[in-house]
Amino acid sequence: MDTQNKLDILVITVHPDDAELGCGGTIIKHVGMGRKVGVVDLTRGELGTRGTPETRDAEARSAAQLLGVSIRENLGMRDGFFRNDEAHQLEVIRTIRKYSPEIVITNAVHDRHPDHGRAGALVNDAVFLAGLRKIETSEAESPQQPHRPRLLLQLIQDHYIKPDIVVDISDQWESKINAIKAFQSQFHSDNYDKDEPETYISKPDFLEYIEARAREYGKYIGAKYAEGYTCRRLLGVDDLFVLK
Numbered sequence: 712m713d714t715q716n717k718l719d720i721l722v723i724t725v726h727p728d729d730a731e732l733g734c735g736g737t738i739i740k741h742v743g744m745g746r747k748v749g750v751v752d753l754t755r756g757e758l759g760t761r762g763t764p765e766t767r768d769a770e771a772r773s774a775a776q777l778l779g780v781s782i783r784e785n786l787g788m789r790d791g792f793f794r795n796d797e798a799h800q801l802e803v804i805r806t807i808r809k810y811s812p813e814i815v816i817t818n819a820v821h822d823r824h825p826d827h828g829r830a831g832a833l834v835n836d837a838v839f840l841a842g843l844r845k846i847e848t849s850e851a852e853s854p855q856q857p858h859r860p861r862l863l864l865q866l867i868q869d870h871y872i873k874p875d876i877v878v879d880i881s882d883q884w885e886s887k888i889n890a891i892k893a894f895q896s897q898f899h900s901d902n903y904d905k906d907e908p909e910t911y912i913s914k915p916d917f918l919e920y921i922e923a924r925a926r927e928y929g930k931y932i933g934a935k936y937a938e939g940y941t942c943r944r945l946l947g948v949d950d951l952f953v954l955k
Contacts, residue, residue: 718781719746721812723803724866725830726756726790727771728894732921733866734816735778735887736880736938742779743883749782750775751806753830754790761907762896774893777886782810791826795833803837805848808855815860820941823869831865835943838863864940867924874939875946877928879955881935884925891918 720741722730730738730750738748752771755764762770768785775783786802793799807815817834818827840846842859849855867874880887895903899915911917928937932955948954 716810717747718749718810718812720748720814720816721807721810721860722748722750722816723753723806723830723834724750724816724818725753725788725793725826726759726824727752727767727785728756728774728891728897729818729827729866729868730816731774731778731887731890731894733818733868734938734940735890736883736925736936737816737878738778738780739883739886739890740878740880747781748778749784749810749812750778750780752783752785753788753793753803753833754826755785755787756790758790759897760910761905761913766896767894770894770896774890777890777893793826793829793833795829795836799833800837800840801846801848803834804841804846805850805855807837807841807860808848808858809850811858812860814862814864816864816866816940819866819868819870819872820943821870821872827866827868835863835865862942864942867939867941871924872939872941874928875942877932877937877939879929879932879934879937880925881929881937884936888918891921 722734724730742748756767757764771783815838818831820831821828838860842857844857897912899913925936928939929935
């Protein structure tokens, strides 16, 4: 195992800004706890109505600094047209083995944008396959060791899904919003003056919706704001008193 690259949490999501929207507060919270967190975007979001791939690359770098992540990479898959097939699975397997995370967070199991559910399925399959030693991969011409993260969590994005777990991000809320706003081409910003059409997410009230969802999830645990996740397996704890 390459301990120099090892991360505690690896967020693998399909579009630049998915990580900020879905788990930005969780990322910031765990970085503040001293955990090493990284983000890997599967695509450059090149089919987005607003902005360009180059614009979004720059925005993603700015957001990464605000999140405090150790790494941010982009696998350059085709936005809208990537598939959950062997070639794409191997790309994600290489990434998982490269960073050997304990926890992976990825896109929702299903959502308004079809890329989200497809990416969630791709990462889910790759997390399992990454632990199989007979699947051989390499990094910089060196063989990689098998590695299966112990936990995979999936975001809750546009569609409402009842969460299996929620994370209190009350203290991280403002920082999360600042990271989202780094994507000026995608969300409402007085500083973005390009003549481009308004979209579902660029409307001024979109971030109000994000806040409403966070407040709803927070309400259930007595917090002001929270982020929710689903898990494809039963979750357990060692200590009942850590639960809210």
